[in-house]
Structures are given as structure tokens and as C-alpha cells.
Amino acid sequence: MYFNSIQYIFFLPLVVILFYLTPFRIRWLLLLATSYYFYMCWKPELIIIIIFSTLINYLTALMLDRDQEKKKKRFYLIASLVINLGMLIFFKYLGFLVEAIQDIFDYNVRDQVSPAMYFIAPIGISYYTLQSLGYILDVYYGKRKAEKHPGIFALYVAFFPIILSGPIERSTRLLPQLRNSAQIRLNSVNIEEGIKLIIWGYFLKLVIADRTGIYVDAVFGNLSRHGGITYAATIVLYSFQIYSDFAGYSSIAIGSARLMGFDILRNFNRPYFSATVGEFWTRWHISLSGWLRDYVFNPLAFMFVRLFESRTSFRTTFFTYSLTTFLTFFLCGFWHGARWTFLVWGCIHGIYLILEHLFRRNGKRRILNILLTYIMILFTWIFFRSLSMHDAFHIIKVIFTHPGSLYIPFDSDVVAPVYAVLGILILLLTEIKQEFFNNLFSFTSNKNEYVRMIAYGLVVFLILYLGVFDGSQFMYFKF
Amino acid sequence: MNSSETFIQLTNIFKNVLRNPGLDLRRDSDINNTPGWDSFNHIRIILAIEKHFGVKFTTSEIQSWNNVGDLTDTLEKKLV
Amino acid sequence: MNTQLKTVILKGLIFILILVTFDFGLGLVARFLFFTQKSGKFYRMRRVFYHNTSDLIIFGSSRSSHHYHPGVLDSMLVVNSYNAGAQGQQILYQKTVQKILLQNSRPRLIILDISPDWLYESEDAYDNLSELRPFWFRYPDIISPVLSIHSKLQKFWLYSKAYQYNSTIIHILYYFVKPQPDLKGYVPLMHVMTPQENLIENRVDSLKAAGDAGKQIDPVFENAFREFLLTAREKKINVVMICSPDLRIAVARNNLSLQRIMELGHLYNIPLLDFTHDPYMLDHKEFFNDTYHLNDAGARAFSVIVSRKLKDWL
Numbered sequence: 001m002y003f004n005s006i007q008y009i010f011f012l013p014l015v016v017i018l019f020y021l022t023p024f025r026i027r028w029l030l031l032l033a034t035s036y037y038f039y040m041c042w043k044p045e046l047i048i049i050i051i052f053s054t055l056i057n058y059l060t061a062l063m064l065d066r067d068q069e070k071k072k073k074r075f076y077l078i079a080s081l082v083i084n085l086g087m088l089i090f091f092k093y094l095g096f097l098v099e100a101i102q103d104i105f106d107y108n109v110r111d112q113v114s115p116a117m118y119f120i121a122p123i124g125i126s127y128y129t130l131q132s133l134g135y136i137l138d139v140y141y142g143k144r145k146a147e148k149h150p151g152i153f154a155l156y157v158a159f160f161p162i163i164l165s166g167p168i169e170r171s172t173r174l175l176p177q178l179r180n181s182a183q184i185r186l187n188s189v190n191i192e193e194g195i196k197l198i199i200w201g202y203f204l205k206l207v208i209a210d211r212t213g214i215y216v217d218a219v220f221g222n223l224s225r226h227g228g229i230t231y232a233a234t235i236v237l238y239s240f241q242i243y244s245d246f247a248g249y250s251s252i253a254i255g256s257a258r259l260m261g262f263d264i265l266r267n268f269n270r271p272y273f274s275a276t277v278g279e280f281w282t283r284w285h286i287s288l289s290g291w292l293r294d295y296v297f298n299p300l301a302f303m304f305v306r307l308f309e310s311r312t313s314f315r316t317t318f319f320t321y322s323l324t325t326f327l328t329f330f331l332c333g334f335w336h337g338a339r340w341t342f343l344v345w346g347c348i349h350g351i352y353l354i355l356e357h358l359f360r361r362n363g364k365r366r367i368l369n370i371l372l373t374y375i376m377i378l379f380t381w382i383f384f385r386s387l388s389m390h391d392a393f394h395i396i397k398v399i400f401t402h403p404g405s406l407y408i409p410f411d412s413d414v415v416a417p418v419y420a421v422l423g424i425l426i427l428l429l430t431e432i433k434q435e436f437f438n439n440l441f442s443f444t445s446n447k448n449e450y451v452r453m454i455a456y457g458l459v460v461f462l463i464l465y466l467g468v469f470d471g472s473q474f475m476y477f478k479f
Numbered sequence: 480m481n482s483s484e485t486f487i488q489l490t491n492i493f494k495n496v497l498r499n500p501g502l503d504l505r506r507d508s509d510i511n512n513t514p515g516w517d518s519f520n521h522i523r524i525i526l527a528i529e530k531h532f533g534v535k536f537t538t539s540e541i542q543s544w545n546n547v548g549d550l551t552d553t554l555e556k557k558l559v
Numbered sequence: 560m561n562t563q564l565k566t567v568i569l570k571g572l573i574f575i576l577i578l579v580t581f582d583f584g585l586g587l588v589a590r591f592l593f594f595t596q597k598s599g600k601f602y603r604m605r606r607v608f609y610h611n612t613s614d615l616i617i618f619g620s621s622r623s624s625h626h627y628h629p630g631v632l633d634s635m636l637v638v639n640s641y642n643a644g645a646q647g648q649q650i651l652y653q654k655t656v657q658k659i660l661l662q663n664s665r666p667r668l669i670i671l672d673i674s675p676d677w678l679y680e681s682e683d684a685y686d687n688l689s690e691l692r693p694f695w696f697r698y699p700d701i702i703s704p705v706l707s708i709h710s711k712l713q714k715f716w717l718y719s720k721a722y723q724y725n726s727t728i729i730h731i732l733y734y735f736v737k738p739q740p741d742l743k744g745y746v747p748l749m750h751v752m753t754p755q756e757n758l759i760e761n762r763v764d765s766l767k768a769a770g771d772a773g774k775q776i777d778p779v780f781e782n783a784f785r786e787f788l789l790t791a792r793e794k795k796i797n798v799v800m801i802c803s804p805d806l807r808i809a810v811a812r813n814n815l816s817l818q819r820i821m822e823l824g825h826l827y828n829i830p831l832l833d834f835t836h837d838p839y840m841l842d843h844k845e846f847f848n849d850t851y852h853l854n855d856a857g858a859r860a861f862s863v864i865v866s867r868k869l870k871d872w873l
Contacts, residue, residue, distance in 0.1 A: 006712045141542035172545065188567050195574075278517060290511075293518050294542075301522050302538050317526065321519050357519055418729045449570070457577040461585050464721035465728065469689075 001041040003252045004205055011038070015160075016259045024182035028151050031181070031260075035160040039124070046122040049087065054157045056083055057132045061139045061146035061153075077140050081133070088129045091122055096338030124164045126335060128157050130291055135171035137295050144172055152178050161256040165249055167267040167287035177262050184261035192452070197255025199459050204248030206467030208423035212241035214468075215417040216385070223391055227404010231395045235378050237417065238385050240424045243271065246285070265290075270431045275369035276361065277352040277376060288332070297328045318357065326350040336384075341392055345383040352376060419466060426462075485555055489547070492531055496524045506548030532558065586720020592731050593693055593724055599734035600645065601693065601727070603744050607656060608694065611664045613641040615873070617744075618653045619672030621646035625852050626672065626803045628862040629743035635866035636873055638667070642744030649677050649684040654783045654790075655691060655705045659698050661794055668797045668872055670865075671787070673831075675802065678781055678816035679774040685709040692723050708779060747855040748848035757806065760850040764807045776816060784820065788827045797872045800824055800831040804840040804861065806850040832868055839864070 001007045015034045022030045040047050060080040064073055089097075135156065138144050147153040155178050162169060219226055219234040250267035257264045271284035281289045301324040308316050326347065333346020361369055386392035446452050490504040497515040510516050516524070529535055534557045544550045596602045607616070615638045617627045624644030632640045643656060653671065688706055695702045695717050706713040716722045739746070791798045800820070824831045840846060846857025853861055
């Protein structure tokens, strides 16, 4: 079930209504059942993997709580890490690893590995694995106690609004809310906020992401035919496509949860208005960057710091920071998928961050910094979108050597990019207003609820009038 | 050292590392709601605290903190 | 009933009311704007559906819209012809348009310009049917079933006026700024293909054809084809199928889809004129805009050739 499928339009209101009608104390059961149902709409068999993962992590956490002896705790932690990451790597990356070994060692592995082993990654595995690992680490570090209620924990892993593509939640934020679902009462603020987030999410997805995708896919599907200007324009469009697609999805997820009174982490905060790449990572895919910072960067950084015991000079700190940052972003790239281009994308971001700490920019010219940062990020999107390093280098080379002319498709296909640009303009105007003029011209935050409802109604009309309805998947499902 | 004294010294360290003399540090301050406190400065802050108070934190302790309040509590236990 | 519940329900109803009002009101504006178009593909569709008094109608995809010159046909055959070709549209579309057209008029002859792979499975064939949505309100019984084949809940969405006019605003603006001349449905192409382009395109086309190797025939398309032929026969309207000139080397004469089409032609006694490799046209590469579309000069030349053959059926 995709968020933009007809089924979800029926599924969600039904679940919300049932949620408020269900006796408080078994709300968790309703949510768990509907979450499993939601997930099984993809491929019923895959639920086994989730249940297995849930079981392992549930038990591990209980044992971590029970056994305070350091050696034992470490053992449980490592066992759990091996199993969780092992499953993730096995399902997602087996194909890539085989190819990589083949490329690097020139050893023909492919013939040894039967096709059946190239599984299609169970959807959502990258997300719920991290969310579960976060929980295990929280228990290990003593941030919270293990969740004793298996049903609540199972729900934490499988909660339908966020299981497929995040936001990746924290055990300290989500588990208490799920435990207290019995206290949630129907109130119009939650309903309105939820609907507002969902409407905005659909606008981003159907009007901007899907439209832009048509043109971007057309150009990338025919790479040798275009000139530099087209590539440049396409990457700009792509930057909006990926943003709208993912932010739209997240908005629908957060809004869906909000309808039932749950508060889920914000995932995007007008990322292209960042003055530095460092700031970008506090505004883009916030749940992931926060997770990496707290569970990868920090422990690694302090481990390195201990290695350089007495030397606490700025230079050593900087070196530690650089090494850890680079490794973290390398992993970030790798998490996105089994492709060299993702790795390179991650590494470039790592390098950007290191350089930014080396050469601090003039903070006073914010607008210029925003533009510069945007261009730096555009460059990385070339790699992110390209299917191979060869394609990425080809694009970069052509942008600087053969400008050519802008590709404008035939007759009716010219429609797609123009709609995309129209949608992007609406998005930019909205975000510029939110970023710089937040107190003026409030439509959706207006005090008068009728003004607000009219604003929502207008957006819904625009979605129906300008959106793409021929069915296409959210991009981030591939992760 | 009583706890408000500790907290004042802590705040000074933060102000120093973050180069923000007007910083208003509270128990619920964390990396997300405090401007200038990023992952780079996080390392420097913790190292500076360790140096100033003559303590050493374990990775587990560092990872267990949700905010400055938790940090202060751990610190005070070590100072006793 | 507690007050919060009442509030939520009441506000919900008001919101739905606002949505419906917007959809209805702004939707009517969208419809009005849509029907102000005086040129372009939607205008051409309107001309075919409403008040069509032509004796000779040419159905087909973009190939037909670029290949048949009504001016030439009219003067050589002494008829009133109209080119109903539509880019990207395959047999499901043609069948639907034929049904609507025949409600109001009776041409003497229908030309169906065939693309050889029309019967092969194709997502685009279904997706492009969305161009019929703006006309659904006039012909729900004919258009609804066709749109519902692929997506059963189209019926549900079509009640929204905004949805009916989805994706039309850009066309409206485009044709307002750059009106197309009204050439009775004909859309001229002006480019003359260079030999280099020919080479490149043929390479691309071969790759595509190789990719098409395992394709299956979609039974829905086949049935639609039969329907098209039978409907014409029932109404005693002559039909001639034509394959226009095609430079694509990779277009296999022996592809399954074309074979089936030829079988159906034999079955229903519908003649098929095959100009795919017409020597005169192929000799004059300057008639081609790209490997499978004629330019204006080519269309005129081709229309002359076709007219000579069509005399027998008029």
C-alpha cells in the first residue's frame, strides 16, 4: 500500500476512526494489527522478517536490563548488532558485495551465487532496523529501561505511518507515546494539524515530485543525447524532486500519526535555505542525521579521542572530528543503497563538512551563503541520481564542455516540466515566506479557522487540478 | 562545590567553546535546541569539561545523556 | 456525545462542504477555460466529437496526425476530410473516439493508420487515455468503461471537476500564447532529417526493438480492434487500414502484433494498404522528419499516393 494509493485514502480514516472508538487499553493492539496488515499488503511473507527482528531485539533488551555485568552486556549488544546489521546487509547489499568483490578482485563470484540469493530487500528494512538498533543502544547505554510489553515493542518496530520510509524515531520519544496511547483523546487541533500535514504532503508528492520526475527520468533515460544546459536544469529539477518526494512522504507519515495524537519527529526544515552544508544536515532527513550523529558519530568520536589520550589540542580534536565525520558520511551513503554513487555522495558531504570547519565562511552574507551551499549540494545530487559513476562523470564533463540547448520535449510532454516549475514556484514562495516573513500573510496559521479551511480547500483543489494521478512510487521506498 | 556553582562553571565552559557570552544554558538544553552546539563542538565541550573538572567520562555515560541536566547529574556524582 | 466529538464532526462537515464548493466552483472555471481553446490537441478532439460533418475521417496516432494532409485529400478525392490522429494514442482511444463520433455523424470512409506494434502490451496506451477525462461529463457511458479498465476507481475520481480538468492548464496557456493553425486536424512537421540523425535514430530504434522482443499481445487491445472494425461494418461505413512509410530498419514485418492485425483484416474483409516500405517514399529521404514521421512535404506527397488508391472506396 503506497501512501498515494486509493487504498490508503480509505485505510487511514478507517484506522483513525477505529482508534478513537477502540477501548483505550487495547488501542495498541488495534494499531499493531493494522500496522501488520499495512505491511503485509506489500508481500505477506516479509512480515516474518519483522517479527523475527522484533523478537530478537525484545529479548536482547530484556537481557541487557537484567544482566548488569559489563562483559555480558557487551556480548548481548554485539550479538544483537551482528544479527540486525547482518540481516540488513544480507538483504540489501548481497548483490552489491558480490559485484564489488568481482570488480576489485577480478574473481568470478557471480557464477557461484545462485540468482535466488539476490533478494529484493524487504521494504522498510533500512528504517526499522535503525529504529530498533537505536532502542537497543539506548537500553545498553542506560538511557532507558527495556520495554517489557511485547505488544508495545512490536508496535514500536512496525508502526505503520513510519515503518516504510521513516522518520526514524527514538525509543525515548516514541515508546512512551505508544505506552500512553490509552490517554489520547480526540481533539480538533490534532485532527486539523494532521490533515494539514497530509494535504501538504500530497501536494509535494503529486504536484511537484511526480511532475518533475517525468522530465528528470526522461533525461536520465537517454543520457548521451543531451547537452550541458539540459543536465544542469535537470539536476536543479531533481533537487526539488527528491526533496518534495521525501518531504511529502514524511509529511503524510507525520500527519497520519498526528491524527491519532502521536507526535513524530520532524524530518525536513526547508533544507535548501541552509547557509552551510553543516546546517543542511540539521534540516535534511533530520531523523537520519540525528540518528547517525547520536549512535555512530558520537561513540566513534569519543573512542578516537580516548586513543589520543592526553592530546586535547584543537588540532587533534579536528583530526578526530574529520576522521569520524568522514566515516559517518561514508556509512550514510552506504545506508542509502548498494551503489558506488551513493558512497561517493556520502563521502563528498563528509569532505564538505570537514572543509567547512577548516575554512569558516563569512556568516554575514546569508543569502550568498545559501546560494553557494545550494550549488554545493546540487553537485552531490549528480552522483546521488546517477546509476553509475560513469554516468555521473559524463554529466559533469558535459556540463562544463558542451552546453548545448535546453531539451524541451515534443508537444504534450512539454507539459511535465512546466507543471513542475509551476509547482516548485508555489513551494519556493511558501518556504520563502515561512523562512523570512513568518509573521505576515498567514493563511494556514491564521487565527480564523474558516480562513484556514479555505486555504486547505484551495490546496486540495490544486492537488486535483495539477497533480499526477497515474500511479508512481515514492522514491525513498528503494531504501 | 555546590550544584549551582558547578552549573555556573559548566555554563562558562559552554560559553567559551561556543563563543557565545550571552548563552542561556538550562538543564533541558541539548544539541538540538542550543545554537552553535554541533557535533564538532560537542567533542570540544566534553573534553573541556573533563579537563576543567579533572574527571573522565565513559562512552556509556556520554551516550546516556539526554540534555545538560543529565550531564550535570553525572558530573556531580563524579565530583563527590 | 461528547463536545469534542461534535466539534470535530461539525468542522469536518464544514471542511468537506468547502472542498466540494471549491471543486465545483473552480472546477467550472477550469471547464470553461478548457473549452475556450481554439487550437491544439484538445480543440482537435472537440472538432472530432462535436459537429463533425466530414465524409472521410483518419484515425491513428501521431503518425496519422502528421502524415495525412486533408487539403490534398479534399482536392484529389473531392471530399470533406478531417484528420483525427492523436499523439500517443492507440487502439483503445481510437475505438472510443469512433464510438463518440458515430453517435452524431456518418462518414463515408474511415482510414485507420496502423502502427505495427499496436496490439502489444503497453502502459502508455492506458496512461494516455487520460486525455479523454475532460470529455467524460458529456459521454460518461462511453468514456467511463474505457478509463476504468486499468484503474477501477477512476469512476470515483471523475466526480471531481478539478480532476476532470487535471493537467489541462498548461495546454490552455500554451495554445493561447502559441496558437496552432487549424488545418483540419493535420499537424505539419517542418524538419528535414539529416543522414546522421537517421543513423543515430536507427541505432536507438534497434535497441528498442530488441527490448520489445519478448512482448505479448494484450487481449484488451485485440478486442478493441475487433470492435472498431465491427462497429464500422455494422454502420455500413467503409474502413481502410493503412501502414504509413517507416524508415525504422528494425520494424520487423513479421512481428506478432502486425500479423494479428493483418489476420483481423482478412477476417473482416478490411483491406490493408501497406506503404511501410513504399519505394517512392523511401527513396525520398527528404520527406522524413525523423525515422517514423513524415514532414510537411512528405505528408503532401504521401497523401497524393494514398488518394490515388482510395478512389476505389469512395
